[in-house]
Amino acid sequence: MTESDNAVTDSILDRLGSRVATLSYDDLTESGRRLFRVALVDTLGVALAGSGFPGAVITRAALHASLGESLILGSPDRVDVLDAAMLNAIAAHALDYDDGNPIMGGHPSTLLIPAVLAVGEELGASATEVIAAYAAGYEVIIRLSRGINSAHYEKGWHPTSTIGVFGVAAAAARLLGLDAKQCTVALAIAASMASGVKANFGTMVKSLHVGHAVRDGLLCARLAAGGFTANRLALEARQGFLDVYNGAGSYELQAIVADRGALEINTGFNPIKAYPCCxxxxxxxxxxxxxxxxxxxxxxxxxxxxxxxxxxxxxxxxxxxxxxxxxxxxxxxxxxxxxxxxxxxxxxxxxxxxxxxxxxxxxxxxxxxxxxxxxxxxxxxxxxxxxxxxxxxxxxxxxxxxALGGDGTTADPPHLWEKFADCAGRVLAASDVTALASALDSFPEYEDVRDFVQLAQATPARQTTLAGSAT
Structure with missing residues (x-):
């Protein structure tokens, strides 16, 4: 296919965009809702623990972030949604302690949780809307991964960022209430935003990959909402994402759009880490x-x-x-x-x-x-x-x-809450950790996610102490 084929119907991104636009919280089974619950608990914990990571501190100083509606986790500060999401994603991935996914060959929640919380705060979205947005992002991430891995991973791309940017664009588009055509455009823009090579593993750049993907994914959705244009065939076109990033013959289009009979989140498995390393x-x-x-x-x-x-x-x-x-x-x-x-x-x-x-x-x-x-x-x-x-x-x-936690059948993976308490306790006072854990347990009941996120902010005095110890 070439760019001149743009008049054809039903491109890969059209199909994905339609799934994103129509997905709702009611489509999630108990298994899907449990996957989100574990992802939220684990990711929030490791993001708090990573909030003083020097790479996040350096990035924040370089951004000169403007004041906004979204919390920098583990701090008292609220900044623009794009900057908050980026910094929180860097923090969530900084310790390499975040959940993974064997199909993606990467870390879906370190992308999606910071994205949906930051946008959810900006919009005053309900918890169920945030959960649906996570599911939409997860759907796109896993479907793309089925079509391009393991060749994509073996070539040297960092899937958490190169595939993740599509998932973040989808999650943000769902939260912003974009229609199917706009969701498709957001995903098409994302095809030109993908980046991240494994040669930078073991340095601060690895977590920057994730922050960059989150910021760019949110920007893709915002651009689509504003009427931006992009090629609906940006995946399968000649010189499109699939040929450029994978190479001809190393991907399966059908695997991306196949009818699997259920949402990916409802059958998914994101084991959590027992050790803070690869x-x-x-x-x-x-x-x-x-x-x-x-x-x-x-x-x-x-x-x-x-x-x-x-x-x-x-x-x-x-x-x-x-x-x-x-x-x-x-x-x-x-x-x-x-x-x-x-x-x-x-x-x-x-x-x-x-x-x-x-x-x-x-x-x-x-x-x-x-x-x-x-x-x-x-x-x-x-x-x-x-x-x-x-x-x-x-x-x-x-x-x-x-040695990863969770087998997809139990309510909570082993040591989930102990890990959360240990990670969050590095930033929050013990009483605040207890309050946040209780809120996590009842997250779907929140009518405005801002009431939940405020529990993850540290006092100015506490943050000053942490910043000093991170340098």
Missing amino acids: ASTHSAIGAAMDIRRTHGVRGQEVETVRIVVDKNRMPHTDRPHLQEALSGKFSLQYVVARALLEGRVVLEHFENDAHLDPSVQALMGRIEVSAAPPGEVPNSFAANVSVTVGTGETFHSRVDRP
Whole structure:
């Protein structure tokens, strides 16, 4: 297809735009509403914990954000909706502790929750309208992901931003009440806003990808609402998004628009993280923990460690040398060393100069990471870990699935609320954490989401203390 085919009907974006415009809260099943509930609890917690992240502080200073209706989470300040959504998304992704999705190969909620809360505040939207907007964004994200992954991910794009910008545009369009044609235009604009390469993983830029996608996605919807124009064939046209970002023959149009019999949110699964680092490292952490626990192995006794993972995990997680603590979130060597030495992997391990710990550096030098031969690991996220100690004994463990919370069947994933309390408690007073947790439990009942969001603001004195500790 070419741009001259613009007269044809029913483009990919037309179909997606129609789904976005007609989706309502009543279309969500109990499972879909539970997915949103877990996403809201988890994302709000990690966003509060990440609100003092230096990258967010630097970005805010660079923006010179103007006063507005939307809260910068974990602060007393309200700024323009685009800036608030961007800063909150950076905070939510800063710690790499946010939920993920195996189809997307990225993090849907770190995009959608900051977007729908910021726009919801600006509009005074109800909680059910916010939930429907999240569902609309989720629908577009997962459908696009079905059509372009895993080729898109393997090429080096960061799907959280490159696919996420479409989802944010859809969510904002739904909240703004745009009609089907306007929703299509918003998505078509988003095709020219997608950006983010995996080469910048392990730096502040990774979370900037997400903030940028959220800000641009909201802008796409606003432009469409104002009468902006765009090519309805921006996905499938020659030199459109699919050919440029994936390449001919590496995507499936039908997978994007297929009748699946249910909304994606109603059958979706967004596991939450047990460790504040890349999900591609979690199975190796689990295997190292198992060896430590089962055989009593301690890091100081270890002579060598061999980690075997799927080849698709290697490009972004084989990092034997770290330039900053953030890079440790993408280093199998670093997180496995921490697991063997301490029996835990926690937020403090990725802050300040934690990566320079002499005992960790020494053990990292004895850890080898390699790609699994065909058939050695059962799936892309599995890991084999072998640890040889000073006596010559070697211990083995394999973990087939990352240590992620939630199986899609229970009301709440294990440790969801403990994780929330730990994260939110880094910013809010204990009494405020309790109040916010109670509000999260009854979120759908809010007639005006502004009444809910105000519970996530820190006092000026508290914010000043946090800002000082983040520098």
